[in-house]
Amino acid sequence: MKTAQSRQKTYINKIRRHLEFAVRDHVFVKIKPMKGVMRFGKKGKLSPKFIGQFEILEKERTSAYRVALPPNLAGVHNVFYVSMLKKHMMNPSHVPSFEPLQLSPNLTHKERPIQILDRQERRLQSKVTKLVKIEWLNHSDKEATWETESDTRS
CATH class of the missing domain: 2.40.50 (OB fold (Dihydrolipoamide Acetyltransferase, E2P))
Structure with missing residues (x-):
């Protein structure tokens, strides 16, 4: 049993990335398409999507962050686990076009x-x-x- 656990641990440690953000960093938040809705030929967990460019307000725990969300996402809890975030690299020459999505409280949307x-x-x-x-x-x-x-x- 010890050998199997050790093997699993080394496998996971190769894959896992230790992410850490600082206060005032900008991040994207992962949302999930609505169950049963086909998006680009794939359903559910195979079609992740990130939204926003949200600022990190504070670090809650070792792997959770409080994010500044806009008023249209007021119903969504603003503390996210690190796996739900993706770092935004600032590029002054790139100007993103932002169209607000209509999200449900569980962070899903319909295509x-x-x-x-x-x-x-x-x-x-x-x-x-x-x-x-x-x-x-x-x-x-x-x-x-x-x-x-x-x-x-x-």
Whole structure:
């Protein structure tokens, strides 16, 4: 049993990154897409997304930080574990475009299509599948995805 525990510990220690932030650092907060909603062909934990550029107000514990959230996220608890944060590297030449997301209290959001950019037909033997290229809300044109027309209509 000791040998197995030691092996697991060395494996985890290679993977784990020790993250530490200072007060006034800027971080992104991880949110999760709503259960059952397909986003870019993947569901649930396979499609993480980070939001914001929030300032760290104080260090709560060894691995938890209090973050300054905007008023539209007032219902969300503002203390996050280090695994939910990602450091933001300041780059003065980069100006991000920020469109506020409508988040539920459990930090989930629903993806909504804006418009159809293109249409295409794929033939597999005798079957024809109609595809449409969809632009999603809060995403750039480069992140548009091909979806089946029947799924889009529903």
